Amino acid sequence: MPSQALLSFDEFRAQAKRFKPVPKYNVATESKDPRPWWDLDLDAFHANLKEITRIVTSCTKGATGLDRELDHVMKTATTLEQVERTSAVKVALIGAQGAGKSLLINALFDCTGLSLTGAKGFACTSAIQDEIDRKQKKTAEDFFDTIFGSREEFLNAWSSNPVNTSESKSLCQLKCKEAMQTHDMNSQGIAMFSRNTPQELLEDNKPFLSNVEDQVCLWPIVDCVTIRLNHPLLHQGLEIIDLPGSGDINMSRARHADAIKDTVDMEIVLGDTVRIGTDEMVISTARAGVINHGVSKVKVVATKIDVISDDQLAQCVGAVYDEINLLMQKADEDAATAEDEDDATKQMQINRCKLYLGRFKKSHMIKERAALISEKLGTTLSQDGPVDILHTSTSDYMTWIKTDKISFERQPALSPEDIGVPTIRRFLFNLPASQNLRDHVIHINTTVPAFVEKMKRVVTQSDRDAGFRTIADALDDLRGRYLGDLMKALNRIYAVESKTSIDKIEKDSNAYKEASRARIRNRWPTLKHAAFTRLLKSRGTVPVGTSKAKGLKKNVNWDLELAIIMKPGFLKWYATQTAFLKKLKEALLPWLDTLYHDRVALMNESAANLITVEKAKLKLAPLQHRMKSKVIAMMDEMMAEEKRLLHRATMEDERENNIVSAVTDEIYDDVFAATPELRTTFKKERLDAHFLSPEAHFVDRFITLFKNQLEEKMTGLIEKHLGRLNAMLEEFSKLMRDHAPVDYAISPTGERVREELEKDIGYIEDKAETLRGLLPKTPKDEDDASTNTDDYLEDSGDQVKDLNYFLDKVSKSKRKPDHATRGPAKRIKHEDV
Structure with missing residues (x-):
């Protein structure tokens, strides 16, 4: 990536390191935004838990089938390292067909073939801005073509008789079951595949995602495809959902996508950079996300920021572009001189300088355009607060991670950081950070002490x-x-x-009835x-631009x-x-x-x-x-x-x-x-x-x-x-x-194990204290603060206070003047002059 300061040919030539290949981008070295979670030493955390498990299990010296108390303690010890985790944070990627959702998923996980893309012109979903009947027709066609195997087979089985009969329903059920039997599905209707690489897995998944020639493809009746892989991002407790394209012509998929949006924790709305500033689908989707989840739970991503033609670059004008053009012109003149002098080395350096100038020009235009999009689109979406707008180039990013060494000639115009993928990944890493820390704090402060208490109880006879x-x-x-x-x-x-x-x-x-009557009788019949x-x-809905009929040229939505x-x-x-x-x-x-x-x-x-x-x-x-x-x-x-x-x-x-x-x-x-x-x-x-x-x-x-x-x-x-x-x-x-107490006899082996456990309790308590010392210093969460309930706990004899009692108390407190906010009365001394 060129530096921010534009270099002349002589300056560029002096920096020979710019000619050298650079190593591929190393995801492992990415920094993370500061969070207390990242300060927790997980290696030491698990090492201490493993040590507790080792000490406890070593006391049995291989003995099995001990009494019930000891069996319970040993079983708990072996699971002590497993932290009970909160439900995964769900993040939905939303965008129209071809917006780049699948490419972004591949980039986020640093691999190709993880998610099916529409690069060959056959995307996994088809989307248009169309009327309701077309969507319903397409949904029905997709379904029946799938269960019958082809359009021809469906038409052959079709009858002009009423379709809503027991016979037709039974036929559809049998055909649906027959289509599913093509794949090895379990009793829940789930087909499972395990492969060594994402590319191999994708070959198995394709029939569940899109049409594949000469195969039975079940994508119109598939609820979801779940892919599990080993990746640090998923270790944090994230679930990434690639939703069907916004405006999917298959209505059942579109409504399913709507239902999923309500269940996720975060929405990332994608749109092609070329049209994102005026893309109504992006704008409406982002606004709906803000309404449903809040402004902090929505990100807008402009994709394909690197797609700029030479003609577009040639049209750029302004101080920086004029300077680049002058330097390019000077480089051409120097190249001609070098050719006359037959100086091959200088020619090579000039060509590389011209390549550098072209990249600088492209990167400057990308950043300039990105800033303009962020400003204007941000203003459009800022009704409920500022929405974050990010910019990505997945194709450039994949170039940075493919090979060990990237020659100067092949280096993209944008650095990995400017490409935007690391920024999104850094954000995703931090999404579950707070809940991950909370889970580990509970484990250290509650689960481990509870285990120590179990050990003390099992070795103390008087407590039974x-x-x-x-x-x-x-x-x-x-x-x-x-x-x-x-x-x-x-x-x-x-x-x-x-x-x-x-x-x-x-x-x-009555007022609403009168207003609706006026609308329905005075406006709608005029069409x-x-x-x-x-x-x-x-x-009742005709989007703008889909009809030339009088009265329907603008958006109509009854x-x-x-x-x-x-x-x-x-x-x-x-x-x-x-x-x-x-x-x-x-x-x-x-x-x-x-x-x-x-x-x-x-x-x-x-x-x-x-x-x-x-x-x-x-x-x-x-x-x-x-x-x-x-x-x-x-x-x-x-x-x-x-x-x-x-x-x-x-x-x-x-x-x-x-x-x-x-x-x-x-x-x-x-x-x-x-x-x-x-x-x-x-x-x-x-x-x-x-x-x-x-x-x-x-x-x-x-x-x-x-x-x-x-x-x-x-x-x-x-x-x-x-x-x-x-x-x-x-x-x-x-x-x-x-x-x-339970009915069992303590064997001599059980007595010996208890004696060993009792000796180790002090050591294990030290380990528990060491674990508490690992917790990062962080302000106490407000949600953890105890509620002051003194006002609600006054003595009232044996009367049980029900919920109405406390509602009344809250209502009364709302009506009381807030004396605490008033300053003390000020006495003014009057003196005669």
């Missing part, structure tokens, strides 16, 4: 009594009452609050027959028009619901504190001996924050789901699977298929009746569907997360019961 089982039984009773009450209270309170907020929509339903029919056929009418009501609903969920979140935390403190009080009142009680309390302590983290996760997911439902109702995220279309699709289909076909008036009247019928008005159906989806989602989330909380507390009870 019935106290732990008694405590566990009492805890189960308490858990059942508390969580049962919480489940009922949450569903009841949410239902009440939800009705209150939905009422804000229904209160203005001529062709335009009106085209809209029905396309389910569903969006209806959503805009209803939007104010849903914004009121969302504001009310957001305020309620925040209050509920504040109330749940002290409620959990009461559950925790009641569990501690139950232990204190237990008839078990002091050692048993203190150990049970010690083991309970970590659960206080874990309980809160699960409830916080529930509330965060409820808030995120309500936001998604808002966007689906208002169509703000521009997804096809929105709530409006769930009501209107069947209406458009029915009116379009209605007869007589040529009577537009008849169809318009039928459309009017479907939308505006007093018995089943669109506004009423829309609100009802929204309510049903809201109730289903929220009930499911409450049940799911409280189930997880219950499972965690149930597991704690099980651990308590594991402390109970």
